[in-house]
Amino acid sequence: xxxxxxxxxxxxxxxxxxxxxxxxxxxxxxxxxxxxxxxxxxxxxxxxxxxxxxxxxxxxxxxxxxxxxxxxxxxxxxxxxxxxxxxxxxxxxxxxxxxxxxxxxxxxxxxxxxxxxxxxxxxxxxxxxxxxxxxxxxxxxxxxxxxxxxxxxxxxxxxxxxxxxxxxxxxxxxxxxxxxxxxxxxxxxxxxxxxxxxxxxxxxxxxxxxxxxxxx
Numbered sequence: 001x002x003x004x005x006x007x008x009x010x011x012x013x014x015x016x017x018x019x020x021x022x023x024x025x026x027x028x029x030x031x032x033x034x035x036x037x038x039x040x041x042x043x044x045x046x047x048x049x050x051x052x053x054x055x056x057x058x059x060x061x062x063x064x065x066x067x068x069x070x071x072x073x074x075x076x077x078x079x080x081x082x083x084x085x086x087x088x089x090x091x092x093x094x095x096x097x098x099x100x101x102x103x104x105x106x107x108x109x110x111x112x113x114x115x116x117x118x119x120x121x122x123x124x125x126x127x128x129x130x131x132x133x134x135x136x137x138x139x140x141x142x143x144x145x146x147x148x149x150x151x152x153x154x155x156x157x158x159x160x161x162x163x164x165x166x167x168x169x170x171x172x173x174x175x176x177x178x179x180x181x182x183x184x185x186x187x188x189x190x191x192x193x194x195x196x197x198x199x200x201x202x203x204x205x206x207x208x209x210x211x212x213x214x215x216x
Contacts, residue, residue, distance in 0.1 A: 024062050027052050028076065031069050036115040039122055040070055040130065067130060074131050077120045080109055082142055089145035091152055095159050096216050103171060103207050110179035111199055117179035143168065150214075160215030167213060174206050 030051040034043045045066050049059040063069040084105045088098055110117055123131050143165065150164040178185070178194070186193050 020062075027054070027059060027062060027069070028072055031073050032113075032115050032119055035070060035073060036118040036122070039126075040066075043070075045069070070130065071134075073116065073119055074123060074134070077113075077116045078134065078138060080113075081106075082138060084109075085139075085142045085146060089142065089149050091149045095153050095214065096211060099210050099214070099216075100207050103175060103210060104203060106171065106175035107178060107199065107203050107206070110175055110182075111194075114179040114182060117176055121176065121180050162214050167210070170213075171206070171210060174209075178202055 027048065031043075031048050034048050034051065038047075043066065045059060045063075046056045048069070049056045052059065063072065084102055087093075088102055090098065123129075124135075128135055146168065147164045150159065150162065150167075153159045154161045178199070182194050185198070189198060191198070
C-alpha cells in the first residue's frame with residue numbers, strides 16, 4: 001500500500017530547513033565580524049556563539065570546528081567574486097559594458113560587505129595557509145576563461161592587447177582597497193566615513209582607468 005505524504009509534516013520539515021538556513025546565516029554574519037576584527041587565530045568559537053546568542057555547543061552542532069566556520073565565510077566571499085568573474089567570460093557581451101559592470105559589482109561588494117572582504121584579505125596576506133588550495137582550484141579555471149575571452153576581443157579588434165591577468169589583479173586591488181583601507185581614505189578626505197559621492201568618484205576613476213588600459 002502506498003503511503004501518502006502528510007501536508008502538515010511537509011510544511012513542518014520545510015520550516016525546519018528555513019529556520020536552520022536562517023540560523024546558519026546569522027552565525028556566519030557574526031563569524032565574519034569576529035574574524036575581521038581578530039583574525040583566524042584570535043577568533044574564538046565561544047565569542048562567535050555569544051554574539052549569535054547561542055551556546056558554544058549549539059553553534060558547533062551547525063559548524064563542528066572553527067575552521068569549518070572560517071571555510072564557510074571564505075566560501076561565501078569567493079563565491080560572490082567568482083559569480084562576477086564568470087560574467088566576464090561572456091564573449092557575447094560588449095567589452096565596455098562587461099568591464100564597467102564588473103568594476104561596479106566589485107566596488108558594491110566592498111561597500112556592502114567590507115568585513116567579509118577584510119576576512120579574505122587577512123587570509124591572503126598571511127599566505128592563505130587554510131584556503132590557498134581553494135583559491136587555486138576555483139579562481140584559476142575562471143581566470144583562464146576570462147583570458148580566452150579577452151584574447152578573442154583583442155583578435156577581433158574590440159580592445160587593445162592587454163595582459164589580462166595583471167589587469168584583473170589591478171581591478172581587484174583597486175576595488176578591494178575601498179573595503180580594507182576605507183578608514184585611511186576617510187581620514188585623508190576628512191570624513192567620518194566614505195560618502196556615496198566618494199564611492200561614485202572611485203567608480204568613475206577606476207572604470208576610466210580600466211577602459212583606457214584596453215583602448216576604450
